[in-house]
Amino acid sequence: MAEPVFFPFATSLDFGEVASISGGTLPEGVESTRRIDGIAALETAGPADLAYMDNPKYTDALAATKAGLCIVSPRFADRVPAGTVTLVSPAPYHAFAKIMARCFPSALKPESIFASQGVAPGAIVHATAVLEAGVTVDPGAVIGPGAEIGAGTVVASHAVIGPQVRIGRNCSIGAGSTIQASLIGNRVIIHPGARIGQDGFGFAMSPKGHMKVPQIGRVIIQDDVEIGANSTVDRGASRDTVIGEGTKIDNLVQIGHNCVIGRHCVICAQTGLAGSSTLEDFVVLGGQVGLAGHLTIGVGAQIAAQSGVAGDVPRGARYGGYPAQPALGWARETALLKTLVANRGKKPGASQG
Incomplete structure (x- = not known):
């Protein structure tokens, strides 16, 4: 059986x-017309492959690589073996990403399983939906009444686009995802299984039971946002849930109702934002971070993985721990706790040797 090639080398x-x-x-003196025909890891690269390295953990792998060309930062340039040409870059990972995008464009976002434009047999498009020229709708996808979708957008198999939803141009809507009560900008990527615009978790609780509160807001997703597989973005209760341009959301992330996320934020996997949380621009949340509701994370703040955030975080701050606090204090408390545990039961003044 032949081995399939899922992402062909384009050029x-x-x-x-x-x-x-x-x-x-x-x-100087390197033959610039020499070609690369593949991209590989340091350990597996051959003379026709490009690799990159910018992490001290991989110094040994760099020294042993057989790659034809390797992108490295200046501090690792002298570790590249003689048989490999060194391409020095101040930001090797960014440089490598640019080359990967040129060589493997099909891996940048989910694509049509048929790689052909138009509405495929087996798709359901309501008569009142408006699709610009160049929209692709795969088999099993459903486009609801009054929905509008811009040119170049791909709606993959079994995705469901609800009534009156607006989706901009050159978007990618992954297989099995659902979108309702949403306005989506251009070049947005929504990966398979994502749920956008469903009810927020709103109940008026009482000793006699909990009354459901209608969620009448929308989800607004601005340009160039990416939302990972099986993530959820609840629509607002009485105002909109907003995700700012360029924000990147990993898999399995929960965004509660009324949340407002700024521009170019990064939210890693299994993070949860309770309702009405606000992230200002360029915030980074590590994996499994939990945010209480009705708080604000300031511009450029960074929260370490598995932190529990119970209050506002000032702009530019680095927080970690549970409950989250400034990272330096968290590190000191952790070190002190280890010392106290190690010395438990020892008599004062006893030898530590």
């Missing part, structure tokens, strides 16, 4: 093109 590049695209610098 071969010569060393000069790689340097130009990445902004790196080749050593």
Whole structure:
């Protein structure tokens, strides 16, 4: 049985093109017309492959690599073996990403299973829906009444687009995802299984039972947002849930109703935002972070993985722990706790040797 190629190598590049695209610098005397025909990890790369390295943990792998060309930062340039050409870049990972995007464009976002435009047999598009030219709708997808979808957008199999939803141009709506009560901008990527615009968790609780509160807001997703597989974004209760342009949300993230997320935030997997939380621009939340409701995380703040945030975080701060606090204090408390545990039961003044 032949081994399938899921992401074909789209184009071969010569060393000069790689340097130009990445902004790196080749050593003098290197033949710029030499070509790369693949991209691989340091350990598996061969003479026709490109690799990159920017982490001290992989110094040994760099020293042993057989890659034809390797992108590295200046501090690792002298570790590249003699048989590998060094391409020095101040930001190797960004440079590598640019080359990957050029060589593997099909891996950038979910695509149509048929790779052809138009409405496929087996798709259901309501007569009142409006699809611009160049929209792709795969088998099993459902487009509801009054929905509007812009040119170049792909709606994958079994995705459901609810009534009156607006989706911009060149978006990718992953297989099995559902979208309702939402306005979505351009170049948005929604991965398979995501749920956008469902009820927020709103109940008026009492000793006699809990009364459901209608959730009448929307979800607003601005341009260039990416939402990972099986993540959920609840619609607002009486105002909108908003996700700002360029924000990247990992898999299995929960965004509660009325949350407002700023521009270019990064939210890692299994993080949960309770209702009415606000993230200002360029906030980073590590994996499994939990945010209480009705709080604000300031511009550029960073929260360490598995932290529990119970109050506002000032702009530019780095917090961690449970409950979350400034990272330096958290580290000191952790070190002190280890010392206290290690010394438990020892008599004062006893030898530590």
